[in-house]
Amino acid sequence: MSEEWKPYPPQKYREETERLVHFNSKTVNSNASLVGIRLGPDAALDLPYVSLRTLLGGGLSFPLDYAEGGAGKAGIVKQINLVLADAPEAKDAGADERKAIVEGIAAANASGYSTGKEYVDHRLRQLLIPKKDAPGGYVSMTPITAGSICPLFFDSEQGLVPRHNEAAKEESEEARRKLRQAQFGIGGSNPQNVGSLVRSMQRPLMMSAPGASASTRDAFALYHKGLPLDVHAPGPFREAVQTYAAFREDVLKAEPDESVITLRERKREEELVAAIGLAVLDMAAEAQELLAQHAHLLPEDELLPELDPPRHARVSPLVRPLEIRGLLDPSLRGLCDNWPRGMARLAVAKMLMPHKGTGQSLLKLDSSARVSLEAILEEAFR
Template sequence: MTDVSKTSKESGKEDWKPFTSSDYRDVAQKLVHFSAKGVNSNASACGIRLDSGAGLRLPYVSVRCLMTRGRTIDTDYTKNTGNTATVVKQIHKLASGEHDQDTREAQSHLAAIAHALSTGYQEGTDSVSPRLRQLLLPRGVDYVAISPLPSGGLSREINRRVQAHLEALKNAEQSEREPEVRSGFPRWSLSRLGIGGANPQNVGALVRDMQTALLFDAPKENPEIRAAYAIHYKGIRLGLPRQSMAAWRDWREKAKAENGGRIPTDMAHRDAECALIKAIGRAVLNQGAKALRRLGERRDDLPGTGLLSDQLQDGVIRGLIDPAERGKDWPRQFGARVARAIGAYSFGEKEGVIALDGGSLDTIARWIEEEAR
């Protein structure tokens, strides 16, 4: 005869506590995506829940970025009072379908929960607990204080992906696939974090998901991405090519040596000097084209929608890099900028700069302008 008094624990099933849709709604209204308890279980209750429209379309693993991809990130409690832990546990089971409750009743509960979680919510954010950390991040000429808070729901989502990856790796290793096929499933290292102390449940229902951590090598700097970011925000320096500048200087010295210390003003000499100056202009324009290619190669790594940041206010440099930024007056402005740079160019302590009067600079500016059109 079967012993009907056998407990749920002995039968391998957990008790399902009967709660109403109102019970689930009341608890769900105070659930959060980010909780201070994950930093310090003794910190004052503090947490933030994002509303359904807070998604952010960027290529990162974060709560907001996953929300734009249609992922529902599990929420957690900030205070475990009364039946809160049990209700939240059952909310997660209802959301995942891991229950054997009446379908109609479950759908009623899920509707109440979804309605409660659709809006934003924050708790305990009026002040910062001394048990939390703060980071000062630059914003313009000032700083903004940030208190990083972990997300148990994001940890759970990452763990799901990790487990799926490990399962695929296991299947690949057991298969008869070629080694290069199995190499498509790299082996990841995992570690365990002691979050929560002796009673992890005080941190939250998702604390055990937060205890699993992926181990990686420290990120290595990518000089190409760093250079692209520098161009995006600061542009490039308008540098004059030393070789072309030296060729122009040598031509001037030779012309003066052959003509009694003066450069002739006949058409042949003017055309020769014009060609040398335009070669300098072309070299500067090529610098901009090179910067544009570098930005194009790293377009997916750049923030925002434009190749150049709005922080870059120099119109001449913007146009030098991106021809789409060139207005009607840009060639003239570019010619004047390069002419000033040529007039101030130093060939070293012994040679110094080439003394040019205003008329000469105007002529050089006009030649550069012609090259830029």
């Protein structure tokens, strides 16, 4: 037995349709402060992915839902939807009611609307997304599902996913794969307290999480943090410095006075120091290749128009010191007054760093030896 139609004044329908929305923060957390958003036609996009905005751009229209008033609005919104669907249950609706509903919904679909956007409730998640020209380089975004598009995909009878899965039963796994769905208790035991479309949101698609790409993660680490020249971390830089340190120790044991070191020993020192510079440059070359491979994914924070063709810098403008930026992106070496000299000083400083745990350094130099080492490294970096 169908429910009895409850008549409302036309003005009541107009007031309710003015406040209907596509997005409702209560679907994220029913205890969160209300945020309701309705997109207007100007929000439509023409992009190759599925969202409310792109589907609006494709000429589709979607049901609106109540946000303000909770379950108290369920009855009148249900009648609005019955009239729009020309359902038999709406046979007792008066002509004035029908007109008010149709005109009200048309006006709502033609305009944007929002409520409760003054602040973000602590119960709602926030994501920091890189954005050019934004203070600090990021904007905060709060993801909310557009309940309005969920019936298109998940309605138990007409949704695309249930229809697809029903057809998959009749075909082989190779021809049509069944789409897995999760079960979310959105809205709790009485979903209409949150909205009339919530039941369609309770069976979203369930997919396996993508595996983390180590190379992509490393590329982003290089972009945002630079190349960590850690002399205490295993790798060619440490090995080259250890070899040089052992050489110095052997030479100074035999002759503590560096002023009498033979030409043969001096030549050997230059070879070992050049090997340190080469180790750093080899590490940088591998990092440069990784950054180039992932250039299409990296943030576009700084355009280099002087290049032919112009491209974006492959290291964040926030990376310091500037020598590291130049090490990873040679196009940026002009930012330093004398990049080879600055890079040599930086490399020597890294070579002398003590271990965080033991406090011991691989290499110890007096001021004269340090200047000599920097001069040899400068030539290696030219």
